[in-house]
Amino acid sequence: MDAATTPLNALPETLAGRLTLGAIARLDPETLLHEHEAAEVLLHSKRTLERWRSLGKGPKAKKIGARRVAYTVGAVLEFAGVAA
Numbered sequence: 001m002d003a004a005t006t007p008l009n010a011l012p013e014t015l016a017g018r019l020t021l022g023a024i025a026r027l028d029p030e031t032l033l034h035e036h037e038a039a040e041v042l043l044h045s046k047r048t049l050e051r052w053r054s055l056g057k058g059p060k061a062k063k064i065g066a067r068r069v070a071y072t073v074g075a076v077l078e079f080a081g082v083a084a
Contacts, residue, residue: 021077024076032064032071033071035050035069038059042079059071059075
């Protein structure tokens with residue numbers, strides 16, 4: 001399993017608890033974050049991310065299957081103005 005497909009719950013304890021921009025900045029930029037994880041990092045609700053997507057704003061999202069949405073670490077960091 002490479003860094004891009006490693007589930008966040010399998011990452012070191014440094015990421016346990018609250019996800020932060022600093023914590024995800026250490027990950028591979030292609031690592032996928034679930035929608036709720038991206039919302040937590042950006043300090044916004046999942047609903048806000050849904051609204052941003054419908055308006056064509058926010059970090060670039062990837063559709064996973066029929067219903068799931070994920071964000072790459074790189075897209076979240078870029079949107080937050082943090083160099084990846």
